[in-house]
Amino acid sequence: MAFVITGPCETEKAGECVTVCPVDCIEEGQDQFYINPDICIDCGACKAVCPVDAIEEEYDLTPEQETYLEKAEKYFGI
Numbered sequence: 001m002a003f004v005i006t007g008p009c010e011t012e013k014a015g016e017c018v019t020v021c022p023v024d025c026i027e028e029g030q031d032q033f034y035i036n037p038d039i040c041i042d043c044g045a046c047k048a049v050c051p052v053d054a055i056e057e058e059y060d061l062t063p064e065q066e067t068y069l070e071k072a073e074k075y076f077g078i
Helices: 008-012 016-020 045-049 066-075
Strands: 003-005 026-028 033-035 055-057
Touching: 003 033, 003 045, 003 066, 016 026, 016 033, 016 045, 033 066, 045 055
Parallel strands: none
Antiparallel strands: 003 055, 026 033
């Protein structure tokens, strides 16, 4: 499992998640930050610091939020 950055990041892009990630799996895209699901170790550090609650665990995504996992996979070429 991995964490996924969802819609609220599109308007905020705060970036605290990048600085706390122990495996450097978060990158800034054009419209939001993305978590590489192949590298994420599911530690939750990013979720704890996100000021807009944009980060969800993959298995907790609603059907509407699943597009954000697809966007991350496309961004990383997975």
